[in-house]
Amino acid sequence: MYRYVIRRLLTLIPILLGIIFLVLFIMSFTPGDPASLLLGQDAPEEAIVQLNTELGYYDPLLVKYAKYIWNALHGDFGLSYRTQKPVFSEIIIRFPVTLKLAFYSVILTAIIGIPLGIISAVKKYKPIDMVCTSCAMVFASLPRFWLGLLLILLFSVELKLLPSNGVGTWKHFVLPVFTLAAPTAANILRLTRSTMLETIRQDYVRTARAKGASERLIIFRHELKNALLPVITSLGVEFGVLLGGAILIETVFSMPGISTLMITSIRMKDTPQVTASIIFFAILVCITMLLVDLIYALIDPRIRSKYIK
Amino acid sequence: MNNEIKNKLLEIRNLKVVYETDLDTIYAVNGISFELDKGQTLGIVGETGAGKTTTALSILRLLPQDIGKITEGNIIFEGEDLTLVSESMMRKIRGEKISMIFQDPMTSLNPVLSIERQLLEALELHNTQNRDKNQLKARVDEMLELVGIPKNRKHEYPHQFSGGMKQRVVIAMALACNPLLIIADEPTTALDVTIQAQVLSMMKELKEKLGMSMILITHDLGIVAETCDKVAVMYAGEIIESGSIEDIFGREKHHPYTVGLFGSIPNLEIETPRLSPIDGLMPDPTNLPSGCKFHPRCPEAMEICSEELPPIIEYGSHTIVCHKFKKEGGVNEKN
Ligand code: SF4
Numbered sequence: 001m002y003r004y005v006i007r008r009l010l011t012l013i014p015i016l017l018g019i020i021f022l023v024l025f026i027m028s029f030t031p032g033d034p035a036s037l038l039l040g041q042d043a044p045e046e047a048i049v050q051l052n053t054e055l056g057y058y059d060p061l062l063v064k065y066a067k068y069i070w071n072a073l074h075g076d077f078g079l080s081y082r083t084q085k086p087v088f089s090e091i092i093i094r095f096p097v098t099l100k101l102a103f104y105s106v107i108l109t110a111i112i113g114i115p116l117g118i119i120s121a122v123k124k125y126k127p128i129d130m131v132c133t134s135c136a137m138v139f140a141s142l143p144r145f146w147l148g149l150l151l152i153l154l155f156s157v158e159l160k161l162l163p164s165n166g167v168g169t170w171k172h173f174v175l176p177v178f179t180l181a182a183p184t185a186a187n188i189l190r191l192t193r194s195t196m197l198e199t200i201r202q203d204y205v206r207t208a209r210a211k212g213a214s215e216r217l218i219i220f221r222h223e224l225k226n227a228l229l230p231v232i233t234s235l236g237v238e239f240g241v242l243l244g245g246a247i248l249i250e251t252v253f254s255m256p257g258i259s260t261l262m263i264t265s266i267r268m269k270d271t272p273q274v275t276a277s278i279i280f281f282a283i284l285v286c287i288t289m290l291l292v293d294l295i296y297a298l299i300d301p302r303i304r305s306k307y308i309k
Numbered sequence: 310m311n312n313e314i315k316n317k318l319l320e321i322r323n324l325k326v327v328y329e330t331d332l333d334t335i336y337a338v339n340g341i342s343f344e345l346d347k348g349q350t351l352g353i354v355g356e357t358g359a360g361k362t363t364t365a366l367s368i369l370r371l372l373p374q375d376i377g378k379i380t381e382g383n384i385i386f387e388g389e390d391l392t393l394v395s396e397s398m399m400r401k402i403r404g405e406k407i408s409m410i411f412q413d414p415m416t417s418l419n420p421v422l423s424i425e426r427q428l429l430e431a432l433e434l435h436n437t438q439n440r441d442k443n444q445l446k447a448r449v450d451e452m453l454e455l456v457g458i459p460k461n462r463k464h465e466y467p468h469q470f471s472g473g474m475k476q477r478v479v480i481a482m483a484l485a486c487n488p489l490l491i492i493a494d495e496p497t498t499a500l501d502v503t504i505q506a507q508v509l510s511m512m513k514e515l516k517e518k519l520g521m522s523m524i525l526i527t528h529d530l531g532i533v534a535e536t537c538d539k540v541a542v543m544y545a546g547e548i549i550e551s552g553s554i555e556d557i558f559g560r561e562k563h564h565p566y567t568v569g570l571f572g573s574i575p576n577l578e579i580e581t582p583r584l585s586p587i588d589g590l591m592p593d594p595t596n597l598p599s600g601c602k603f604h605p606r607c608p609e610a611m612e613i614c615s616e617e618l619p620p621i622i623e624y625g626s627h628t629i630v631c632h633k634f635k636k637e638g639g640v641n642e643k644n
Pocket residue numbers: 564565566601602603604605607608609610611614619630631632633
């Protein structure tokens with residue numbers, strides 16, 4: 001098991017190398033140079049050229065890449081052009097907001113999606129199933145930013161119940177978390193329903209029934225554990241999606257998370273900050289995937305024995 | 310005579326089962342009747358799709374929900390009609406009084422629960438003697454030993470066992486509560502030939518040791534000859550011939566379909582150039598032929614066969630449902 005975890009962590013290295021390359025590559029195409037943004041349009045030409053040279057702006061892509069990796073190996077991810085502070089100091093300050101947002105959303109997704117999916121499957125084609133699946137269809141196809149705006153209009157502007165921006169109290173998180181979770185919960189509901197329906201048809205369920213097991217026992221002991229395996233994987237993937245989705249939501253609800261930081265940095269062509277933020281996200285997603293796989297092994301003995309071997 | 314009635318464990322009378330979907334109605338079982346005494350083994354033989362499994366599932370009322378329906382007939386078990394008892398009563402019967410061994414051991418165990426957990430479940434569900442956890446666990450060990458699985462493997466999961474071992478676990482599970490009746494649906498078909506014999510002789514031995522009755526569903530007449538007391542041959546949802554093992558294997562007169570079935574077992578003593586399967590396919594169960602349902606495939610079909618239902622001809626315990634034997638003085642019950 002430890003060997004497996006270490007092996008998985010080692011695969012992070014090529015992934016990160018690839019991601020750094022992609023980010024530098026894409027940033028090299030974006031118009032504008034850091035110095036003119038930093039010093040302003042009116043700064044003298046020589047000063048801009050000098051600063052750009054200092055920042056390595058004129059280096060060829062591969063040189064930039066090599067330099068970046070060399071420095072990163074020494075723990076130096078650069079200073080933000082904008083704030084002149086080490087990039088990770090800014091990320092650490094803003095990280096909790098984003099993480100909270102994504103984490104609460106994943107929890108809400110599971111709390112809504114899984115039980116409703118189960119109910120839907122058990123009551124297949126009954127009214128409650130119809131209601132669940134049609135709601136799921138609507139929520140899965142709503143664009144998040146639009147849903148967010150609608151919710152702000154209703155709860156903040158009209159009813160004045162919940163704040164529309166900021167992060168001060170738990171109330172500030174209600175709307176963004178709901179907005180973020182709604183489409184994912186809808187997806188999880190539909191997935192849970194279909195995997196449940198699949199396990200209902202399995203032979204071992206019939207065996208359990210032949211043993212005289214009650215419907216409740218069959219659902220909770222025999223079907224659920226098998227049906228949840230794909231759902232857990234999907235929740236892990238959704239966590240990544242939610243981190244990404246947070247970019248829009250943080251903007252809509254003006255929350256000072258990593259996403260708003262990233263967007264500001266992209267606008268300012270603050271390459272070190274952008275790269276570091278993306279690396280941070282990548283590590284986060286990879287670790288989530290690893291956790292998901294470990295949970296998977298915990299539930300499924302077939303996978304567990306593969307890892308322990 | 311009185312004794313016979315007392316010994317009767319199961320009686321099925323004119324059972325009819327259909328599967329109804331939006332598109333079709335499948336006539337899976339069309340009025341079958343048979344009886345089973347305590348301690349007896351009945352073999353139900355026939356090709357795939359003859360309604361054998363449907364019959365078994367109806368006895369336990371495990372037909373696919375919403376689709377499978379018993380439309381007519383009675384299933385009388387220990388004097389009680391199982392078509393009428395409540396679902397919760399039925400749950401008490403399943404696994405405790407009647408248990409079932411399914412065809413494919415690869416899929417009939419839950420992959421994410423340990424062997425012990427699955428065996429224990431059967432015992433916990435029918436813990437009529439209020440045994441405590443340790444006693445139940447001891448019983449699990451006992452059952453595993455009985456089917457020849459070392460008890461230290463009980464914490465393992467199904468994927469760690471071979472097919473034959475899994476079927477042993479399934480058998481242990483079915484026997485755990487000392488049922489009165491075991492329904493085994495092709496219990497060895499999915500297994501390797503060498504393992505088949507082992508599992509089969511084990512089942513036979515355990516059945517005798519524990520004094521249970523058994524319904525053995527198979528398409529292998531060899532297995533029937535070795536294990537059963539009585540045989541019923543099914544075709545298109547009907548029993549077309551039935552009798553004691555001597556009637557079927559010792560007598561000359563047979564239903565043409567049974568003759569065909571015998572023909573399709575390779576015989577080691579007589580050299581046969583090739584297998585002689587019965588020509589043609591099972592009839593479409595949504596649209597069964599008129600008269601004798603076997604007539605499109607029957608080598609001895611007569612004109613009357615497609616027009617009239619064949620009579621039931623009885624020679625003592627041996628019955629054949631066929632027009633061919635009418636003249637020969639059997640008792641005609643149906644028409
Ligand atoms: S009734 Fe006629 S068709 Fe049917 S088995 Fe007998 S001879 Fe063949």
